Amino acid sequence: MGTESYHALTRPPESGAPLIFAFHGTGGDETQFFEIAGQLLPGAGIVSPRGDVSEMGAARFFRRTGEGVYDMEDLARRTEALASYVAAHKALHPGSPVYGFGYSNGANILASVTMERPDLFDRVGLLHPLIPWAPDAAPGLAGTRVLITAGRRDPMCPWPLTERLIGWYAEQGAEVATEIHDGGHEVRQPELVALQRLVTTD
Template identity: 55%
Template structure:
């Protein structure tokens, strides 16, 4: 799989910096999270792919048959493709660390890649993920850093499923932090601040 297997935005980073993958939500594109990525890790090299599945014209990373009902065969295929894309960029960049951040559908594909190939990422931020299935983790999540952010009144990602995902990850020995707000599916300032704290060690490492 090549580094160009997805349409994507790419921004260079400082020497020795992390490689930062960003995954947009349904209906977004490769530019949706770039400014946030730069805010969180100014020195990182950024790669932000555009989902290659169209749902009535809205870009997504995998198919679904209804709200919260995933086409699991398609998810498996898209996860394999995304993992290969990430690996190709890792091999070219040879970064100090590989970090991922995804929102909504982007958080879901990021989580699926982490489950399938935990070694690809050093840390991941999952903003409003919805994982309505029991993950099968193929590898070792011990010590992997994961931040989950969520709304207590999110109509798309119910809080009980967020808590269940947290429990899955903790049971797999991941280092999990959860940041809640009292709203819905929107990203709120406390989530951004939590992500900044989460990434602070990587920012310090590169002098950002």
């Protein structure tokens, strides 16, 4: 699967600068985080794809059968497709580190890609992810920087599942950072500050 597999907004990186993938939440599109990605790290390349699944007109990256109930076969197919898409872009910029961040549904597909292809991303930001299954071990994530943000009262992403995901990445040897607030599913400014720190700190 090549670089034209998804409708996307893209910008090439300056020489040696990172390539940042940005994945929107349900109902978002390729514009949701494109400008934010550019503000996080000026000079970075950006790939911001639109999810290719429609849920009553709302774009998503994989199908679900209910709130928090995923079509796991579809998720597996979409994960493989997105991993190939990321790899194709990565091959075009061999001197660039590859970072990714996503919100909600975008965080979920990004997490799934890291579980299946831990070699693709150097740094990952998961904003309000919901991973309701127990992933297999992925020792290839050792040393990968992972940021997980969440709201303790998020009605869509129960806090115990977020805690479990934080623990899982730590068990794989990833360098895990967190930014947790007491609210719900909304992204707050400290989360964006933490995301900027993820992509800019050596």
